[in-house]
Amino acid sequence: MSDHHHHDDHDHHHDNHYSDMQARVKALETLLTAKGLIDPAAIDAIVETYETKVGPRNGAQVVAKAWVDAEFRDWLTRDATAAIASLGFSGRQGEHMRAVFNAPDEHNLVVCTLCSCYPWSVLGLPPVWYKAPAYRSRAVMDPRGVLAEFGVTLPEDTRIRVWDSTAELRYLVVPERPAGTERLNEAALAALVTRDSMIGTGLALSPEALALQPEAAR
Amino acid sequence: MAASPGLPLSRDGDPVFPEPWAAEAFALTVHLHERGIFTWADWAETLSREVHRPGRAVDGSDYYECWVAALSDLLVRCGVADEAAIATLSASWQRAAEATPHGRPIELANDPQSTAV
Numbered sequence: 001m002s003d004h005h006h007h008d009d010h011d012h013h014h015d016n017h018y019s020d021m022q023a024r025v026k027a028l029e030t031l032l033t034a035k036g037l038i039d040p041a042a043i044d045a046i047v048e049t050y051e052t053k054v055g056p057r058n059g060a061q062v063v064a065k066a067w068v069d070a071e072f073r074d075w076l077t078r079d080a081t082a083a084i085a086s087l088g089f090s091g092r093q094g095e096h097m098r099a100v101f102n103a104p105d106e107h108n109l110v111v112c113t114l115c116s117c118y119p120w121s122v123l124g125l126p127p128v129w130y131k132a133p134a135y136r137s138r139a140v141m142d143p144r145g146v147l148a149e150f151g152v153t154l155p156e157d158t159r160i161r162v163w164d165s166t167a168e169l170r171y172l173v174v175p176e177r178p179a180g181t182e183r184l185n186e187a188a189l190a191a192l193v194t195r196d197s198m199i200g201t202g203l204a205l206s207p208e209a210l211a212l213q214p215e216a217a218r
Numbered sequence: 219m220a221a222s223p224g225l226p227l228s229r230d231g232d233p234v235f236p237e238p239w240a241a242e243a244f245a246l247t248v249h250l251h252e253r254g255i256f257t258w259a260d261w262a263e264t265l266s267r268e269v270h271r272p273g274r275a276v277d278g279s280d281y282y283e284c285w286v287a288a289l290s291d292l293l294v295r296c297g298v299a300d301e302a303a304i305a306t307l308s309a310s311w312q313r314a315a316e317a318t319p320h321g322r323p324i325e326l327a328n329d330p331q332s333t334a335v
Contacts, residue, residue, distance in 0.1 A: 016324055018315040020308070024286055025239045027307035028246060030326060031299050038249055046245035050233060125238050136321075166320060 057124040058089040060193035067177040109200035119170040175204040223266040240282035264288045
């Protein structure tokens with residue numbers, strides 16, 4: 001259906017591509033905005049209400065499997081594209097994926113959704129703020145400050161690595177498995193993996209934090 | 219909003235979207251209705267006609283394609299858009315996307331043939 005990226009030999013020099021549907025929706029938005037019939041901020045706000053409802057968010061299942069299955073984790077480290085595809089989640093955009101793993105002394109943060117390179121079929125819809133050019137530049141210059149704004153305060157000696165996706169390669173952050181989850185099965189673990197934790201602007205939820213979340217926010 | 223014929227819903231009763239553009243089309247429709255551009259009855263009828271058009275997917279996989287076609291159709295009938303303008307702008311957005319290098323926002327002005335809207 002959608003075909004955001006052509007990676008065939010004919011046009012691999014093109015970084016961005018809009019499907020007919022993407023282009024038509026953009027055209028309607030442009031026309032209606034020009035006529036003053038819509039307020040783009042209001043559209044963003046409505047979309048934001050449903051951002052967790054877009055795309056399959058398959059990444060959460062990938063992360064949960066990596067937490068419980070050492071062999072899968074190893075495969076994910078070596079060849080994330082194939083490991084993710086083995087779960088039936090081949091990138092609809094034909095993207096190559098790389099998994100980056102958080103550890104006690106290292107945190108990973110992914111930037112760039114300015115173009116169409118965000119792997120939403122794996123991660124779900126990007127948050128609206130993530131598309132702001134200011135986020136991208138600040139995340140590169142001051143990742144610790146940006147993370148603090150998201151309520152993620154890391155120890156001083158934790159190294160922060162910032163990954164800028166390219167047109168050919170997109171990243172999935174594998175957050176650390178929360179403490180006290182030894183008894184949980186994969187499905188229960190996947191529920192702890194938020195979209196934000198897979199782009200590095202959050203951590204995986206503890207079971208207690210999940211219980212406090214309103215149903216709609218999951 | 220739940221009254222859109224055939225709207226795919228999650229177990230919690232929320233709409234689910236196969237792709238980001240579908241969520242945008244949904245948001246546009248809700249917003250335009252809130253602004254009184256059309257009634258929900260008009261919308262539901264237009265969408266229903268698209269969904270039941272011969273040749274549509276039996277499994278409903280093209281539901282949001284129908285949605286976008288219905289929205290275009292309704293806006294044309296309301297006199298706020300015309301099909302030629304929509305098609306011209308769509309083509310312009312596609313050229314703009316192709317011409318935008320990685321890491322830069324896709325803007326309509328990036329269309330090499332842009333003559334401004």
